[in-house]
Amino acid sequence: MMYPVAAISLVRGRQAAAGSRGAPGSKLHAAQARVYRMSETLAGTRPAPRIELLDADGFRQAGQRSAYLEALLASGPSRYIDNARVEMTAVRIDDVVLPLVRGNPGLRNADSCSPCSHYVRYTLEELLKRHPVLPAWPFRALFGAYGALLRACSLDRVLYLNNWLFATNPHQGLNADQLRRLTDFLRSRCPGHALVQRCVNPRLHPDYRDALAAAGFRMVNSRRVYLLDPRSERFRDSGNAKLDLQLLERSPYEVIGGERIGEAEIPRLAELYRSLYIDKHSSLNPGLTEAFFALTLRGSDLQYRALKRAGAIDGFIVFFVGGGVLTGAFIGYDRGRPRKLGLYRQLIAVLIAEARDRGLLLNLSAGAAEFKSLRGAFPVIEYDAIYDRHLSPRRRLAWWLVTQQGRAWGLA
Numbered sequence: 001m002m003y004p005v006a007a008i009s010l011v012r013g014r015q016a017a018a019g020s021r022g023a024p025g026s027k028l029h030a031a032q033a034r035v036y037r038m039s040e041t042l043a044g045t046r047p048a049p050r051i052e053l054l055d056a057d058g059f060r061q062a063g064q065r066s067a068y069l070e071a072l073l074a075s076g077p078s079r080y081i082d083n084a085r086v087e088m089t090a091v092r093i094d095d096v097v098l099p100l101v102r103g104n105p106g107l108r109n110a111d112s113c114s115p116c117s118h119y120v121r122y123t124l125e126e127l128l129k130r131h132p133v134l135p136a137w138p139f140r141a142l143f144g145a146y147g148a149l150l151r152a153c154s155l156d157r158v159l160y161l162n163n164w165l166f167a168t169n170p171h172q173g174l175n176a177d178q179l180r181r182l183t184d185f186l187r188s189r190c191p192g193h194a195l196v197q198r199c200v201n202p203r204l205h206p207d208y209r210d211a212l213a214a215a216g217f218r219m220v221n222s223r224r225v226y227l228l229d230p231r232s233e234r235f236r237d238s239g240n241a242k243l244d245l246q247l248l249e250r251s252p253y254e255v256i257g258g259e260r261i262g263e264a265e266i267p268r269l270a271e272l273y274r275s276l277y278i279d280k281h282s283s284l285n286p287g288l289t290e291a292f293f294a295l296t297l298r299g300s301d302l303q304y305r306a307l308k309r310a311g312a313i314d315g316f317i318v319f320f321v322g323g324g325v326l327t328g329a330f331i332g333y334d335r336g337r338p339r340k341l342g343l344y345r346q347l348i349a350v351l352i353a354e355a356r357d358r359g360l361l362l363n364l365s366a367g368a369a370e371f372k373s374l375r376g377a378f379p380v381i382e383y384d385a386i387y388d389r390h391l392s393p394r395r396r397l398a399w400w401l402v403t404q405q406g407r408a409w410g411l412a
Contacts (some may be wrong), residue, residue, distance in 0.1 A: 051185045051310040054090040054097065060221075062097055064090075067299035069099050069164070077101075078164055080292040083110045083283070084165050093182050098172055102193065105156040110167050111284045115155045115384075116194070118222070119402045120147040122284045146401075153398035159186060159193040165286060166329055168225070168365045169199045170301075170322055173208040174307065187390050194399065195387040202333035203227060203380040204325055204363070217385040220399065221406025226364040226377035230356035235376035246347040247342050251307070253314065255350055258297050258304030261313070268313050269293045269306075272332030283408065288330070302329060305342065305350050315343040317351055326355040327363040348375070 027249070054062060056074035064070065068080075070088070077084040087102040088111060089179075102112055111118040124143040128136055161182075162172050174182065186195060200219065202209045204227070209219070228235060235241060261269070270290045277285040296302045296318075306316040315333030319326055328351050333343040349363075356360035364372050369379070388396050 005276060019100055051091065051093045051181060053100075053189075054092055058092075059090050059097065062092055064097050066301050068301040069171075071295050072099070072165075077113075081110065081165050082287040082289055082294060083108070083217040084113050084286065085109055086113045091182065091186075093174065093178050093185075096172065096178070098162045098174075099164060101160040101165065102190070103156045103158040103160070105154060107150070108284075109118055109156075110165070110286045111282075111288055112167060112198070113160065113163065115158060115398075115402070116150055117284045119155075119405060120150060122282060123405075124285070126280050150401065152397045153394055153401075154192075155398040155402070157193055157395075158196045159190050161195060161197045163196075163198055167286065168327055168329065168363065169207055170320055170327070171199075171201075171208070173205060174211065174356070176211040176214040179211055179217075183215055183387055191390065192395075194391060197385040198222070200383040200385045201225065201363075201380060202383070205324070209383070209385075212385040215387075216389055217387045218266070218403075219383040220386050220403050222382050222384045222390065223366045224369070224379045225366050226369070226372040226383050227366055228352065228355070228362040228372070228375065228377040230352060230362065230378065231359070232290075234378070238374065238376040241349075241352060241375040244342075244345045245353065248346045250326055251309035251346055251410060253309045256306050256308050257304075259308055261297060261304060261316075263294070265313055266290055266293045266297065269297075269316055269332060272313070272316065272334060273330060275335055276332050277330065282363075286330075305347075305354070307346060307350075315347050316342075317347040319351060319354065320357070321360065324360055325363055326351070326358065326360040328365055 013169070050057075054073075055071050059070055059073055072080060072088050073090060077086055077088050086104050086106050089100050089102075091098055091100050103109075103114060107114075108121070110119055111122045120143055124139060127139055162169060164170060183195060186193075195217070197212060197217065197223075200209055200212065213219070239363060267290055270288065270293055273288055273293075278287060299305060300321055302318050304316060305316050306313045308314070314337055315331075317331045318329045320329060321327075331344070331347055335349060348371075352362060362377075364377055366382075373379075386399050388399050
């Protein structure tokens, strides 16, 4: 076990005091007695705050109930997400436990664990998709040079706080004091790494954004996500959302929960996911494996809903709930089915109905901007919070460049 510096100093101080007490009745003796009583109080009724790194066993012994994170800590992330070739550990600060992910420069990892993939490779892919009539070579040349510069500045040498390796992470907030102490702790152990907190959403967690800023982190525009409030007038006025819910009600598919998805259907989930996220969109999306679906389907971290007809699953959606928000994690559906079935529309309607029935705000994550806006969702800029004050000017240049990139493209 790693003992906190404060606790070690306290023990040493008490030992020193015991060996060099002043004469009884002297001012020195009285002062030492007061210090000793205070140290007894601090060591007994008020333990010194702890910060320690945890492996899988320590994570479990700390009372954590996430089977997903425990498995990643025990076996490594790449068994479950094949393009997450990174190192993972956990850290406990006071009563909060967070997963930590250390980036691996030089590898083409998913954008959820590689700033180069997120800010360069993924961005280039999106630009080419949005402007298919323009010649691709100028963009490839520009981003090739840009990426080479960022790699020379070791942009991927990062340590992520609370990174679950999803596109959108579950929120686990710390206050400013905890963030300062954790920052000092991590800087001393990984002095050459930038500290990164992904998925900072000021609309959902304004206090956390402020705590990060107070601890010395700065915000870098990352992406635009879409929030939907099923209780709002904006949603109630959306004719498209009503049509989607009606489509779901008339659907020939049955909506089933994760407990009714059998082990034999796990390969189908992986197939539907990878067909959509990897084959259609980008190999930089998290490459979820069959082992991932087998693990999370029976755990409590994620909740599954699937569309099933004639014994076959043709679509599914996965979400998690926390802090009054229901967040869509990922989706999969059979792209070979007729478009008139509206599988994507039905799955989003399932998500909307879940949030509506629970009285929760819905986070629809990024992508499909027009579709989500027509259903009453509104855009919010999500940030990466970066701490790089301890790094060299060369290293800080990379983060300055991606900060300017976000501003230049109108994300702010």
